[in-house]
Each structure stands twice: as structure tokens, then as C-alpha cells.
Amino acid sequence: MGMRNINPNEGLMNGTRLQITEVMDFMVRATILTGDKVGEDVYIPRLLITPTDKRLPFKMRRRQLPLAVAFAITINKSQGQSLFQVGLFLPRPVFSHGQLYVAISRVTSKKGLKVLIVDLEGKPQKKTTNVVFKEVYDNL
Structure with a gap:
């Protein structure tokens, strides 16, 4: 990359x-x-x-050389890209508003998306927290 x-x-x-x-x-x-x-x-x-x-x-x-090996990339680095396959590893909830959306929306089809969410002990989980700042919507 x-x-x-x-x-x-x-x-x-x-x-x-x-x-x-x-x-x-x-x-x-x-x-x-x-x-x-x-x-x-x-x-x-x-x-x-x-x-x-x-x-x-x-x-x-x-x-x-201004290059880096990129077997994996961060959510921020993926912004603006369209990818056929996305594997998302979440060992803890995402830390900023909209980051989960950016990660999931990079993939071109639902078939190409795999998400692994684990807790602190490494056990698979079925859900994670999507960070939303509700204060943004208070004055609308």
C-alpha cells in the first residue's frame, strides 16, 4: 500500500x-x-x-520506499474504498462515532462480509456497541 x-x-x-x-x-x-x-x-x-x-x-x-505491506488495513485507511471481501475483527467495540458504519459499508455485497466479535477472554459474541453521540441530535 x-x-x-x-x-x-x-x-x-x-x-x-x-x-x-x-x-x-x-x-x-x-x-x-x-x-x-x-x-x-x-x-x-x-x-x-x-x-x-x-x-x-x-x-x-x-x-x-513509501510502501507498507498491507495484508490488513485499518478502518480509517479503508475509508473511500470499495472492497469485494471484508473481514472485520472486533476484539472490543469501535471507539468513535460512525467507525462501525465505515467498516461495514466498504464491502460491495453482504456475501463478502465476515465479522468476528470477541469479548475480553476471546469468546465469540453476537453483537457489539455502535458508538453514537446522541447529543448531536438533541438540537435538531
């Missing part, structure tokens, strides 16, 4: 899912799996990354 907005016009943005097809010394070739440019091959170079941690008494720089 792409971790930076490298070239949005070419489909290389933060959150773009990719399939790596070739690894070279200073870059990788990948096929885009999501967005408007599905199926297109792209080259992704190493980028110069400079952390902005003010606590360090020196500037650190490194070159790295």
Missing part, C-alpha cells in the same frame, strides 16, 4: 493498493489495484524522508 501522495494524477496516493511485480536496487515496479488507474504499471522510487521530531538534537534523513 502506498504511504505517500507521490503522484495523484498517475494514481499513486496514500492508501493506493498495489501489487509489487519487480524489485530493483532503487525502486519497485507495481501494478495499481485500486482507483481510476487499476491495472496500470508504475515505478516507485525510494524517497528522501526527513522526520520532523523536534526532540532530536540532529536532523535525520533516510531513503526508503
Whole structure:
């Protein structure tokens, strides 16, 4: 998964899912799996990354590929994507308003959705809490 907005016009943005097809010394070739440019091959170079941690008494720089292995993604990272299969693991209730909706609404059909809810001991459960701030509706 792409971790930076490298070239949005070419489909290389933060959150773009990719399939790596070739690894070279200073870059990788990948096929885009999501967005408007599905199926297109792209080259992704190493980028110069400079952390902005003010606590360090020196500037650190490194070159790295702006990619992360994504066998699984967070609910926030899935926002805006359409997925054929979604497996949702909830070891505790979601922590913010609308997050459960975002997670479940990513899947294109009910058949592609699997949800595992467990309690603190790891025992499967049949329901979870959907966090809703009812105060939002008080003044409507």
C-alpha cells in the first residue's frame, strides 16, 4: 500500500493498493489495484524522508520506499474504498462515532462480509456497541 501522495494524477496516493511485480536496487515496479488507474504499471522510487521530531538534537534523513505491506488495513485507511471481501475483527467495540458504519459499508455485497466479535477472554459474541453521540441530535 502506498504511504505517500507521490503522484495523484498517475494514481499513486496514500492508501493506493498495489501489487509489487519487480524489485530493483532503487525502486519497485507495481501494478495499481485500486482507483481510476487499476491495472496500470508504475515505478516507485525510494524517497528522501526527513522526520520532523523536534526532540532530536540532529536532523535525520533516510531513503526508503513509501510502501507498507498491507495484508490488513485499518478502518480509517479503508475509508473511500470499495472492497469485494471484508473481514472485520472486533476484539472490543469501535471507539468513535460512525467507525462501525465505515467498516461495514466498504464491502460491495453482504456475501463478502465476515465479522468476528470477541469479548475480553476471546469468546465469540453476537453483537457489539455502535458508538453514537446522541447529543448531536438533541438540537435538531
